[in-house]
Structures are given as C-alpha cells and as structure tokens.
Amino acid sequence: MKGESELTVAGLAHDLNNVFATLLEAADVLSADAKWTKLAGTIRRNVRRGERIVDSLEGTLAESGDLGEILDNAVQHAGDVLTFTRGNSITPRREIEGGIQLPGSAAAWERVFVNLFLNAAQAAPDGVEVVIRASQTETATTLTVADNGPGIAASILPNVFEADITTKRSRGRRGLGLHIVHAIVTGNGGDVMAENGETHGAIFTIRLPRAGVA
Ligand SMILES: Nc1ncnc2c1ncn2[C@@H]1O[C@H](COP(=O)(O)OP(=O)(O)OP(=O)(O)O)[C@@H](O)[C@H]1O
Numbered sequence: 001m002k003g004e005s006e007l008t009v010a011g012l013a014h015d016l017n018n019v020f021a022t023l024l025e026a027a028d029v030l031s032a033d034a035k036w037t038k039l040a041g042t043i044r045r046n047v048r049r050g051e052r053i054v055d056s057l058e059g060t061l062a063e064s065g066d067l068g069e070i071l072d073n074a075v076q077h078a079g080d081v082l083t084f085t086r087g088n089s090i091t092p093r094r095e096i097e098g099g100i101q102l103p104g105s106a107a108a109w110e111r112v113f114v115n116l117f118l119n120a121a122q123a124a125p126d127g128v129e130v131v132i133r134a135s136q137t138e139t140a141t142t143l144t145v146a147d148n149g150p151g152i153a154a155s156i157l158p159n160v161f162e163a164d165i166t167t168k169r170s171r172g173r174r175g176l177g178l179h180i181v182h183a184i185v186t187g188n189g190g191d192v193m194a195e196n197g198e199t200h201g202a203i204f205t206i207r208l209p210r211a212g213v214a
C-alpha cells in the first residue's frame with residue numbers, strides 16, 4: 001500500500017490530469033478559429049509545462065538537465081506569463097559555458113529561472129534586461145541571474161527567501177517565488193544568495209556542487 005504522501009502526489013496528479021484534459025479540449029475548440037490559434041498554442045504549451053511539473057513531483061520524468069535547454073524553456077514560459085498578464089517584458093542575455101548539466105529535475109530548474117525572471121520583470125517599471133551567467137570549476141557550478149531594475153528593498157533583503165516576504169499587493173502574490181527557488185536549490189545540495197549591484201539591480205547567485213564531488 002502506498003504511503004500517504006505518495007497517495008497525495010498520485011491523487012493530485014490524477015485530478016490535475018482532468019484539469020489538463022479540459023484545457024486541451026478548450027485549446028482544440030479555440031484553434032478551429034484562425035484568430036485564436038496563437039492562444040491555443042500557448043494553452044497547449046502551458047499544459048505541457050503543468051504535466052512536466054506533475055511528472056517531476058512523481059519522479060517519473062526522464063529529462064535532460066542541459067542548462068541551455070532549461071533556459072530556453074524558462075524564457076519562453078516567463079514570456080508567456082508576461083504576455084498574458086500584460087506584464088513588462090524581459091530581455092535575456094546569456095553568458096554561459098556550453099555543456100553545463102544541472103542535477104535533479106529540469107522542470108524544477110525551469111521553475112527557479114521562471115521565478116527569478118518574473119521577479120525582475122515585476123520590479124522594473126519598463127522592460128528589464130536579465131543577464132544569466134554560468135560557469136563551472138571541477139568541483140562547483142555557479143549560476144548568476146542579474147537584472148538592471150531598482151534592486152531588492154533593503155528592508156526585506158536579509159529575509160527575502162522566507163515564505164510570505166513580499167512588497168507586492170496584487171492578487172495571487174504570496175511571497176513564495178524565492179522560497180520555492182531556495183527549496184529547489186538547497187534540495188539539490190546547493191545554496192543561493194541575494195544581493196544588490198553597486199549602482200542598481202538585483203543579483204542572485206546559485207552555487208551547486210558538481211555530481212560526484214562532495
Ligand atoms: N529582481 C528583483 N528586483 C527587485 N526586487 C525583487 C526582485 N526579486 C525579488 N524581489 C523582492 O523580493 C520580494 C519577494 O519575492 P518572491 O518572488 O519571493 O515573492 P513575490 O514576487 O512578492 O510573490 P510571488 O513570487 O509569490 O508571486 C518581492 O516582493 C520583491 O520585493
């Protein structure tokens with residue numbers, strides 16, 4: 001017999017699959033009209049994202065941990081959210097070494113980057129540039145995500161990874177994004193730090209031990 005938490009995940013996955021099936025039906029209906037084909041495509045892409053997140057919770061997903069692919073998905077995902085919530089745009093710039101593999105679930109890493117990108121967009125009054133850097137030594141991988149927005153308010157900077165810490169008042173904002181980032185990074189044996197640039201902008205630095213290295 002399954003333990004309670006396994007059943008919770010299995011039950012959640014089961015019920016969310018009904019939600020996904022309904023959304024896919026709606027996308028099919030929409031795509032019959034040429035005017036809505038783009039929206040139908042966005043709905044299908046987001047259902048696939050939801051399925052990947054559920055699969056990663058169930059641990060049944062065979063995924064590539066390639067950083068370039070994870071960033072492609074995260075940039076597209078954040079772009080979809082910002083388009084449909086009428087948010088500011090982000091301009092991502094990558095300075096990453098080729099061939100970097102991240103440990104664990106790619107869907108979880110996508111959530112890390114999406115949360116960091118959305119925060120950068122939500123902090124800046126106009127479009128924001130986000131620079132993603134990644135490098136590796138024999139023992140560690142270092143990732144940074146830096147933006148040219150106003151930076152993190154000094155009053156919350158020391159506690160910014162705690163749940164419920166937020167400066168946003170809009171519906172659905174719960175101060176959870178960075179808490180999720182922290183949980184995923186530490187769950188993979190790494191750590192994450194937040195600071196502000198000397199003149200402007202927020203900088204998030206993630207350090208991860210490389211596989212097989214203590
Ligand atoms: N790139 C950034 N620039 C400026 N401030 C930031 C940035 N990222 C986070 N913050 C600040 O940290 C707070 C906490 O961020 P977090 O992602 O945890 O929650 P949220 O964005 O407020 O809500 P949620 O992510 O749950 O929608 C934000 O409300 C914001 O004040």
Ligand SMILES: [Mg+2]
Pocket residue numbers: 115118119176177178
């Ligand atoms: Mg957030």
